Amino acid sequence: MGAYDIILVGGSAGSLLPVTTILEQLPGDLDIPVVIVLHRLKNVQSEMDRLLSVKKKIIEPEDKEKIVPGRIYLAPQNYHLITETDRTFMLDYSELVNFSRPSIDVTFNSVALAYESRTLAILLSGANKDGAEGLCNVQEKGGKAVVQDPATAEFDVMPLAAINACTDVSVMNIEEIILHIKNNK
Numbered sequence: 001m002g003a004y005d006i007i008l009v010g011g012s013a014g015s016l017l018p019v020t021t022i023l024e025q026l027p028g029d030l031d032i033p034v035v036i037v038l039h040r041l042k043n044v045q046s047e048m049d050r051l052l053s054v055k056k057k058i059i060e061p062e063d064k065e066k067i068v069p070g071r072i073y074l075a076p077q078n079y080h081l082i083t084e085t086d087r088t089f090m091l092d093y094s095e096l097v098n099f100s101r102p103s104i105d106v107t108f109n110s111v112a113l114a115y116e117s118r119t120l121a122i123l124l125s126g127a128n129k130d131g132a133e134g135l136c137n138v139q140e141k142g143g144k145a146v147v148q149d150p151a152t153a154e155f156d157v158m159p160l161a162a163i164n165a166c167t168d169v170s171v172m173n174i175e176e177i178i179l180h181i182k183n184n185k
Helices: 015-023 048-052 104-120 132-140 157-165 176-181
Strands: 008-009 033-039 072-074 080-083 089-092 119-123 144-148 168-174
Touching: 008 104, 015 033, 015 176, 033 080, 033 104, 033 168, 048 104, 080 104, 089 144, 104 119, 104 132, 119 132, 119 157, 119 176, 132 144, 144 157, 144 176, 168 176
Parallel strands: 008 033, 008 119, 033 072, 119 144, 144 168
Antiparallel strands: 080 089
């Protein structure tokens, strides 16, 4: 049994290439769910699920959908994606958090409660501080908190905010993140 029951990946500006690279390198036998939260424009038709579907199909979950091992989920455009303690998804249309819906913090915070120490949370490039609080909460529940090395991020605001907010976040480049996933699946 691996170290994690769920992998979270959050990002904003400059995170599309890192997310795609991570997804391309995921082990084919990865049997835990991966949840991706990316900031997207809310009033523009999005094809993000198709863009990210490299090796496996990306699913935008429905409200009350059960989280299934081995699936890759993408937070739906213009909804907060919340994980319930019974390990189902809830879609929420409440106010923006950190100017975003979906908010990385909202998803990371809810997963920290549902999966606790069995969570791997990864925060990538971005131009605001969304995700820093959620990453700290994952860490406080015993999960693993990782940020993209700010020196390799196209926009370093998001990873730097997490480094400054959390006590002991792991800083890794994309290749190191991929290796960590492969070594702990």
